[in-house]
Amino acid sequence: MKWLKLALSAAAIAAAFIAIRYVSWTPVQCHALTMTVADSMERMQSTTDPIRLAVAARENIARLEPCRRAVPWNINLHLLVAENYAARDMHENAIRVYHDALRYDYRPEIYFNLGQELLKAGRVEEAIGPLTIACTINAYLINDIAPLDVRQRVLTLADHRAILPRLPDEPGH
Amino acid sequence: MTGAGAGVPAPRPDDWLFRILWLLVAVATSFIGVVYQRNNIDSFRIVKLALYEAEAIVCLALILILLLWRKQEVFALLRPHRLPMAIVAAAVLWTGITSLTSSNRTLSVPAMIWVASCAVVFTATLLVARLGRGSAIAILPLIAATINALFAIAQRAGWSGPATFNPLTPDRYRISAIIGNPNDLGVYLFLCAVPALALAVAARGRRQIFNALAALFVIALLVTQTASALIAFSAAMLIMIVLLTRRVRVAAAVLAAAALVVIAIAPLRNRALSIAGDVRRGSLMAATSYRLPAYAVAWRIFLDHPLVGSGPGTYGWWYLSEKMRLDHVHPEFELTAENFGEAHNDHLQTLAVSGIPGYLIFAGALITLGALSFRRTDDDLRSRFAHAVALPLAGGFAVVTLAQFPLELASTASIAIHFAALGCAWAGER
Numbered sequence: 380m381k382w383l384k385l386a387l388s389a390a391a392i393a394a395a396f397i398a399i400r401y402v403s404w405t406p407v408q409c410h411a412l413t414m415t416v417a418d419s420m421e422r423m424q425s426t427t428d429p430i431r432l433a434v435a436a437r438e439n440i441a442r443l444e445p446c447r448r449a450v451p452w453n454i455n456l457h458l459l460v461a462e463n464y465a466a467r468d469m470h471e472n473a474i475r476v477y478h479d480a481l482r483y484d485y486r487p488e489i490y491f492n493l494g495q496e497l498l499k500a501g502r503v504e505e506a507i508g509p510l511t512i513a514c515t516i517n518a519y520l521i522n523d524i525a526p527l528d529v530r531q532r533v534l535t536l537a538d539h540r541a542i543l544p545r546l547p548d549e550p551g552h
Numbered sequence: 553m554t555g556a557g558a559g560v561p562a563p564r565p566d567d568w569l570f571r572i573l574w575l576l577v578a579v580a581t582s583f584i585g586v587v588y589q590r591n592n593i594d595s596f597r598i599v600k601l602a603l604y605e606a607e608a609i610v611c612l613a614l615i616l617i618l619l620l621w622r623k624q625e626v627f628a629l630l631r632p633h634r635l636p637m638a639i640v641a642a643a644v645l646w647t648g649i650t651s652l653t654s655s656n657r658t659l660s661v662p663a664m665i666w667v668a669s670c671a672v673v674f675t676a677t678l679l680v681a682r683l684g685r686g687s688a689i690a691i692l693p694l695i696a697a698t699i700n701a702l703f704a705i706a707q708r709a710g711w712s713g714p715a716t717f718n719p720l721t722p723d724r725y726r727i728s729a730i731i732g733n734p735n736d737l738g739v740y741l742f743l744c745a746v747p748a749l750a751l752a753v754a755a756r757g758r759r760q761i762f763n764a765l766a767a768l769f770v771i772a773l774l775v776t777q778t779a780s781a782l783i784a785f786s787a788a789m790l791i792m793i794v795l796l797t798r799r800v801r802v803a804a805a806v807l808a809a810a811a812l813v814v815i816a817i818a819p820l821r822n823r824a825l826s827i828a829g830d831v832r833r834g835s836l837m838a839a840t841s842y843r844l845p846a847y848a849v850a851w852r853i854f855l856d857h858p859l860v861g862s863g864p865g866t867y868g869w870w871y872l873s874e875k876m877r878l879d880h881v882h883p884e885f886e887l888t889a890e891n892f893g894e895a896h897n898d899h900l901q902t903l904a905v906s907g908i909p910g911y912l913i914f915a916g917a918l919i920t921l922g923a924l925s926f927r928r929t930d931d932d933l934r935s936r937f938a939h940a941v942a943l944p945l946a947g948g949f950a951v952v953t954l955a956q957f958p959l960e961l962a963s964t965a966s967i968a969i970h971f972a973a974l975g976c977a978w979a980g981e982r
Contacts, residue, residue, distance in 0.1 A: 388617045395613035402609060402665055403602035410598050411589065452659055452865075483659060485872040486891055515876065517889055540880070544873040547655045547866070548856075 406453070409446035413455040416443060420462065436466040447476075454484045461492060470500040485544050487516040491523070498529065507532060511542040569622065573614045574680040577673065578692045580607035581970045584962055585696030585740070586730050596732030600962040601666070608669030611676035618679070629679050636678070636976045639917050640671045646913055647864050650906045654863020655870070663865030663905075670965060674973045681977030687933055690751060690974055693967060694765055697744035701772035703729035704737060708775045724819070727776050731963050738778025739958045742785045743967040745769035746792070746948055747974075750941035753796060754933045774813070777823055780955035786810050788948030795925055795943055842888040843896045843955070849874045850900035854907070861907040868893035870904075894960055898953035901960075914959075921972050922946035924979040934978035942975040 416439050426432050440463045447456045457480035464473035477493035494510030497503075506529065514521045514537040521537070524530040536542055580603065589599040618626050630637055647667040651660035681689060707727045724734055731737040745766055752762035773781060786807065793803040814820045830839035837844050849871050853862050862870055871892050879885050895901035903911045925943035929935050949958070949968060958964035 384620045387620055391613040391616045395609050398609045399606045403606040407589065407599055407602045410594065452662060483656070484869060487872075487889075516872065516891075540876070543876045546873050546877075547862070547870055 401449075405446075406450050409450045409453060409456060412442060412446055413453070413459060416459050416463075420459070420466075423466065433467050436463040439463045440467075447479075451479075452483050454480055454486065454489070457483075458489070458492070461496070465492075465496060465499075468499075470496050474500060487513045487520065490516075490544070491520050495524075498524075498526065503529060507536065508542050511536040512544050515540055515543070567622070567625075569614065569618055570680055570683055573611065573618070573676055574683045574689065576607065576610055576614065577677050577680055577970075578689045580604075581673075581677075581966050582692040582696045584966045585693065586699055588730050594732075596728075596730065596963070597736075597961060600966075604673070604962040604966050605665060605669045608672040612672045615672070615676060615679070626679065629682070630675070633678055633976055635920055636917075636973075637675070639913060639920055640674055643913050643917070644668055644671045646906060646910055650860050650863055650910065653860045654866060655857075656863060656866050659865040659869055660863045661865075663863075666960075667864065670969055673966070674969050677970055677973035678977050681974050682934075687751065687755065687937065690747060690937065690971070693970055694744055694748055694751075697741065697748075697769060697967075698765060700729040700731060700737065701741060701768045704741070704772040704775050724777050729772075734776040735778050735781075735956060736961055736963060738773055738776040738781030739784075739952055739956050739961075739964045740967060741769045741773040741776065742781040742788070742948060742952060743945075743958070743964055743971070745773060745785060746788045746945050747937075747941050747971045749789070749792065750937050750944070753792075753940045754936035756933075774817060774820065777819055778956075779823060779827065780952055782814075782820075784948040784952035787951045788944035791947045792940060792944040796940060837884055837887055840955075842890065843892075845875050845878065845882075845885040845888060846871070846892040846895045847897055847900055848878055848882065848885070849892070850895035850897065850904040852878065853904035854900070857904075857907060859907045859909070861903070861905040861910060864905050867895055867901055867905055894957040896955060896957055898957050898959045899950075901957060917972075918946045918950050921975060924975050927979050938975045938977075938979035941971060942979065945971055945975065 419435060419439060423432055423435050426435070440460055443456055443460045443463070446453070447460055450456065457476055461473040461476035461480070464470070464476060473496045474493060477489055477496065480489045481493070490509040491513035494506040494508075494513060497506035497509070503526075510524060510529070510533045514524075514533050518537070521530060521534055524533060584600050584603050584607075587599055587603055588595045615626070644667060647664050651657060651664045654660040677689075683689075704727050707729065712726065727734045727737065729737050731740050748762055748766035748769055752759050752766055755762055770785070773785060789806060789810075790803045793806055794800060797803075814824050827839050830836070840847075850867065852874050853867070853870050856862075868891075875885065875892075895904065898914075899911070902914045906913075922943040925939050925941075927939070929939040945968070952958060956964075958968060
């Protein structure tokens with residue numbers, strides 16, 4: 380009986396270490412990684428060599444993806460992964476990641492970046508909705524929409540608050 | 553057995569398993585107040601949360617080991633605390649149920665872990681609170697608070713400390729110590745000042761030390777200019793004075809003295825005048841630091857989900873879509889584009905995310921804690937401390953949660969849970 384109790388005690392301690400790794404250690408490390416990658420992306424901005432840029436973006440994605448799966452509620456991870464896909468001109472992947480981010484947060488920048496990526500992917504009609512939501516929340520973003528016809532349409536819709544984000548429990552969300 | 557809680561069992565002082573748990577609870581709870589991570593987007597909150605949850609996991613492992621080796625003692629120690637333990641179990645159970653019915657189960661997972669962690673640390677503190685005879689377990693977290701208070705005062709004097717600030721950051725927001733921002737710091741200091749004053753009342757021999765500590769925390773609290781924490785502290789002090797002296801006049805005199813302090817200190821006076829001016833102009837938005845939309849959204853989520861709420865941890869996810877709908881009805885809400893992750897009112901947020909049953913559990917916890925002050929007091933430090941701290945802490949907490957969210961932050965929740973558990977353990981049975 381004593382040996383069984385000892386074994387169970389050892390199992391409890393081992394389980395605690397494993398749990399700490401998932402519950403405490405990984406979220407802190409992933410959060411720190413967002414800072415490291417953000418620094419790396421700031422350096423990328425000054426790079427003109429497209430190959431170096433692509434390599435750096437690929438490395439960033441490889442580092443961030445495990446964290447994005449482990450701590451999906453950390454929105455910064457989604458945003459950084461999507462921005463790195465965008466830097467590699469992988470717009471469909473960036474769109475997919477922004478859609479993932481919208482499952483956990485409705486920040487205007489997610490809608491805005493999603494709209495911009497949809498524009499780059501040539502899906503103009505789909506881009507109007509997210510861009511309008513972003514500009515309804517933050518009117519200053521309107522100036523960052525490059526195509527003038529899209530800007531005008533978004534401005535009119537945002538003025539009338541014509542498109543609002545769906546409520547989380549609305550059918551089809 | 554004489555003294556506090558006669559008849560209530562205590563762990564054997566030579567039992568090393570209980571000693572390890574005692575050490576873990578006392579040291580980790582203290583350390584949370586001073587831990588931070590350099591070079592991070594959020595240097596303070598996330599690492600404190602991670603540390604508290606790690607503490608809870610180790611506590612849980614130790615409680616399981618204690619159940620294997622000292623089952624009788626563990627049950628004997630928890631038996632006198634059936635009501636607090638029932639509330640803790642109800643909180644965990646209801647969080648589990650609402651996580652299952654949540655509008656976003658992924659977001660409810662970390663919230664569920666957080667609530668379970670608080671429950672485990674509360675239970676662990678109850679188990680070891682009666683170990684030995686002294687009050688070290690109550691004093692240790694106040695050492696971390698002392699460091700924070702000194703940091704805050706130094707930051708008021710112009711030193712930046714561990715945080716880096718944008719040159720445009722207003723002076724008030726530079727006072728964050730190792731907690732993160734002046735609002736969180738104000739609540740943290742309020743939660744430490746009340747137990748420090750209760751210790752000053754209880755510890756007849758070392759009263760000066762605790763009075764000095766309490767004075768330091770109050771000065772630091774004034775430095776933060778956090779209105780909600782100052783009001784909560786005033787409420788707690790009034791309750792403590794009436795509780796201990798049974799004289800309302802003394803309480804009124806202290807209230808008048810507090811008003812004089814506010815008038816005398818220029819930044820506080822300006823802040824009070826600014827809030828009063830906003831109220832006179834009918835601008836509740838400005839008077840509440842533009843938090844009205846956060847309150848209104850929480851109320852609306854509650855009205856839509858009165859029974860089980862929207863699910864733990866989902867308030868921030870719901871905020872923006874609900875707020876944009878409320879903008880139609882309340883155009884003044886468009887004055888703020890802030891995307892609130894918390895309602896800045898734990899009463900409303902608890903209603904919103906966990907429905908009426910969740911709020912009843914929260915209110916029940918506060919009432920149960922407050923009621924400890926009405927138990928018969930024995931003539932020893934621990935019993936006197938429990939009598940002096942329980943009702944003021946519960947009352948002050950009920951007030952501060954009207955404008956802040958201490959339940960969601962490790963720095964503040966850890967202190968509240970620690971002293972609530974000590975109050976339960978030391979109040980005895982009568």
